[in-house]
Each structure stands twice: as structure tokens, then as C-alpha cells.
Amino acid sequence: GQNIDQPTEMTATEGAIVQINCTYQTSGFNGLFWYQQHAGEAPTFLSYNVLDGLEEKGRFSSFLSRSKGYSYLLLKELQMKDSASYLCAVTDSNYQLIWGAGTKLIIKP
Amino acid sequence: GAVVSQHPSRVICKSGTSVKIECRSLDFQATTMFWYRQFPKKSLMLMATSNEGSKATYEQGVEKDKFLINHASLTLSTLTVTSAHPEDSSFYICSARGLDRDTEAFFGQGTRLTVV
Numbered sequence: 001g002q003n004i005d006q007p008t009e010m011t012a013t014e015g016a017i018v019q020i021n022c023t024y025q026t027s028g029f030n031g032l033f034w035y036q037q038h039a040g041e042a043p044t045f046l047s048y049n050v051l052d053g054l055e056e057k058g059r060f061s062s063f064l065s066r067s068k069g070y071s072y073l074l075l076k077e078l079q080m081k082d083s084a085s086y087l088c089a090v091t092d093s094n095y096q097l098i099w100g101a102g103t104k105l106i107i108k109p
Numbered sequence: 110g111a112v113v114s115q116h117p118s119r120v121i122c123k124s125g126t127s128v129k130i131e132c133r134s135l136d137f138q139a140t141t142m143f144w145y146r147q148f149p150k151k152s153l154m155l156m157a158t159s160n161e162g163s164k165a166t167y168e169q170g171v172e173k174d175k176f177l178i179n180h181a182s183l184t185l186s187t188l189t190v191t192s193a194h195p196e197d198s199s200f201y202i203c204s205a206r207g208l209d210r211d212t213e214a215f216f217g218q219g220t221r222l223t224v225v
Contacts, residue, residue, distance in 0.1 A: 033213055040200075040219075040221075041218070041219065042115075042202050042216040042217060042218050042219040043153070043202075043216050044216070045213045045215070048213055085152075087152060087153070096158070097143070097155075097214060099152055099153050099155070100152065101151070101152040102152045
């Protein structure tokens with residue numbers, strides 16, 4: 001079966017750095033997405049990785065290792081507004097989006 | 110980024126009635142649209158995938174006759190919840206993707222459905 005694993009919940013301190021991991025087992029691979037979702041709102045796009053390596057975009061960076069079936073989202077200089085759920089999603093060989101359950105990130109002052 | 114508009118954002122209906130939710134891609138042609146349902150504190154649950162001009166592909170466990178999906182044009186897909194019951198109350202979200210399947214899917218704002 002197809003499976004994406006990410007931690008259910010994480011807690012971090014304002015101003016710190018947090019890394020949210022995502023491992024996947026899918027039928028083929030055509031890209032990995034990270035989305036941010038605040039409670040009661042639709043997800044918003046954060047990043048897309050299709051090749052191995054690190055993609056940096058401001059305070060957020062996303063890393064991919066296809067051989068390991070592994071990605072992480074790195075958030076720096078955490079702000080209170082970063083409190084949200086972070087969803088990892090993989091596009092399989094049929095270009096179907098497979099979603100992880102999401103990681104709820106709690107930021108404390 | 111591209112804009113996907115979902116309407117209505119909130120709807121309250123009586124049990125037994127039907128509700129239609131619209132999802133429009135405003136500035137691109139959405140060859141594929143996805144409909145999700147999300148329960149509180151849960152991740153997205155894909156209900157169905159629709160390609161313009163063809164029948165929607167429903168996920169296992171999703172009732173086709175209850176959740177009618179129409180994708181008649183490249184900019185509009187609709188989800189109709191027929192004979193709604195309180196257990197259908199949920200947050201429904203659509204997303205749309207263009208011809209390039211390597212790009213992200215853009216999400217609508219979501220619809221909070223409450224059946225009383």
C-alpha cells in the first residue's frame with residue numbers, strides 16, 4: 001500500500017528552529033509537496049521537491065532524499081503565526097496526490 | 110499563485126435537502142479537480158478526482174449517489190451533497206490542477222457544511 005508518515009504533533013519555541021520529517025512509501029514518485037494549514041482554513045502551498053537536495057525559501061526550507069523516501073521541512077526563526085498543521089503530500093507514478101496525516105506544530109512564547 | 114474560488118464558504122441546511130458547492134479556477138484551466146473532506150483535527154480525505162468532461166473517480170467508501178460531482182468545464186466543478194444528514198456535516202475543500210501535473214494543486218477556501 002501507499003503510506004506517508006509524519007509526526008502527529010510537535011512543540012517548539014518562538015525564535016527557534018524546528019524540523020518536521022516525512023517518510024513515504026508510494027507506487028512511484030513524481031514530486032513531494034509541503035502545505036501549511038491553519039485551523040478552519042484550506043491548505044496553502046509551501047514547497048515542492050522533485051530532485052534530491054535542499055530547497056530554501058525564506059524562513060522555510062525543504063529537503064528531499066528519494067533513495068531514502070524521506071523529506072523534511074525546516075522552519076527557522078519561528079513566529080507565533082507558524083502555529084499550524086503541516087501536510088506532506090507525494091505524487092505517485094499516476095500523478096495521484098497521496099497525503100500524510102499532517103503534523104500539528106505548536107509554538108510557545 | 111493561481112486562484113481557486115470555492116462557494117459558499119459556509120452553509121447550513123436542513124436534513125434531507127441537497128447542497129451544491131462550486132469550485133472555480135479563476136485564472137487557469139483546471140484539467141483535474143479534487144474534492145476532499147476534512148474532519149476536525151484530521152488530515153484531508155480525498156473523496157473523488159474529476160477530469161474535465163469525464164466521470165469522477167471516487168475513492169473507496171465514498172457514495173457516488175450521495176456525493177455527485179460534475180466537472181463540465183475547465184474552470185468549474187461542483188459537488189452536490191444529496192439528501193444531507195447531520196453526519197455529512199464537515200469541511201469540504203476542492204483543489205485544482207492544470208495541465209502540468211508536476212505543479213502544485215491550488216486549493217479553494219473550503220466550505221463548512223452544517224446539516225441540522
